[in-house]
Amino acid sequence: MTVLVLTLAGPLQAWGSESRFTTRATDDAPTKSGIVGLLAAAQGRRRSDSLEDYVGLRLGVRIDQPGRLLRDFQTARSLDGRQPMPLSYRYYREDARFLAVVHAEDSLLELFVDALRHPVFPLYLGRRSCPPAEPLVPRLLDAPLGMALRDEPWRAAPWWRRRCGDEPPMLEFRVDRGAAPELADRVDGSTVQRDEPVSFDPEHRQYGWRTVDLGSVPVPGAPAPAPSGVRLTHDPFEAVD
Amino acid sequence: MYLSRIQLNPQRRDARRLLGSPQRLHAAVLASYPDAPTGALDGAPRVLWRLDVEPDARTFLYVVSPDRPDFAHLAEQAGWPSTERGTSKEYGPFLDRLAPGQRWAFRLTANPTQYVVPEHGGRAKRVAHVSVPHQEKWLTERAESAGFHIAMTPLPGVDSDVAAPVLRVTRRTTHQFSRRGADKPVTLAAAQFDGVLVVHDADVLRRTLIAGIGPGKAYGCGLLTLAPVS
Secondary structure, X not given: OOEEEEEEEEEEEOOOOOOEOOEEOOOOOOOHHHHHXXXXXXXXXXXXXXXXXXXXXXXXXXXXXXXXEEEEEEOOEOOOOOOEOOXXXXXXXXXXXXXXXXXXXXXXXXXXXXXXXXXXXXXXXXXXXXXXXXXXXXXXXXXXXXXXXXXXXXXXXXXXXXXXXXXXXXXXXXXXXXXOHHHHHXXXXXXXXXXXXXXXXXXXOEEEEEEEEEEEEEOOOOOOOOOOOOOOOOOHHHXXX | OEEEEEEEOOOOHHHHHHHOOHHHHHHHHHOOOOOOXXXXXXXXXXXXXXXXXXXXXXXXXXXXXXXXXXXXXXXXXXXXXXXXXXXXXXXXXXXXXXXXXXXXXXXXXXXXEEEEOOOOOOOOEEEEOOOHHHHHHHHHHHHHHHOEEEOEEEEOOOOOOEEEEOEEEEEEEEEEEOOOOOOOXXXXXXXXXXXXXXXXXXXXXXXXXXXXXXXXXXXXXXXXXXXXXX
């Protein structure tokens, strides 16, 4: 089983799955429509092109560095400056880093790797204004999807690791239901979200529902836990009588 | 000697005023004594205090002093005057029970510093350690002369177990506050250490417990307290 492994890092990212009208939300992890759109853009597909050969593509993402939520109050005017456009709130993830693992036909994955190295259209992380800050480092891995999510090195930035200190956090993952049987004992919930792209055509955009399993894995190769015996509460009166 | 404690109520405006400035809190602590001890010589008993914020956000003021304090004004301005008026206990009997080899959980808020001689000569300058490794090293190096060792615990290593000190820096802050009569503000880097110690020299440790460790003693630094190891 071969999977494609990507690192998604940027000062701003926006992965929305259910926005309507002037409030443009972001999820806390990359969406399937966002990742599929990224791959399609790299291959140079137009929005109206068919997505048929992507059917059966499975996605797993891991939140290596959750970042923070940023709200942007956006104003805009028409090109001639006369007409005000609707005021909107746009949400972003700041300073987040994600691991994305894609499973598909081997031939398709190889096309993806080539395309990501020489993308036809500019690549962005969920919203056009969010370019990646680092190369996506596309890499093929001969492992099941769940193993990649569990064993791939932690993508967090050094400053974030320092902040986590001796207790590295559990890393949350989101994976298509049934795509990672190896992580079955790590799953502690599921959700349905409407981000399975059917068509990106601006004339009639369409998304289907998909079931996503949620869970968390420990940081791979984490350092040993902090020395025991240190309590956080301290009451000197216990000793004095 | 007395060990005293009073819980402060951070919801009150006066409490926030005190909690915001070690300078003001020190004045409030010293106002608990009719004859406020001042300018104690190094190693002599003095008033030491420390502010502890527990994980559930309760705020305690601990004081070790030669005389029994009266916290009435603190309770009235910054605490719960009708229910919590502070407690004081004789510290002497506990100090007398200290013996070499005992293990105690400890907490210390200190101002870890070192002296750096400027490159082009002149007087040495006192600068603070601000990173966790330096702060831990600072305390480990002082432990011997303060009468204790940091306890060690085995940690699973690659080939065999490694000994690791039971010591953590649980809080790091840099206070900046103005001081009357000085044109520049005072900057004070404080680190709260939690860990387990082994008594090495009981007499020296007794002196450490009542005279404090390191600089910044007037600003809530240097007070070491012990509790049973759980």
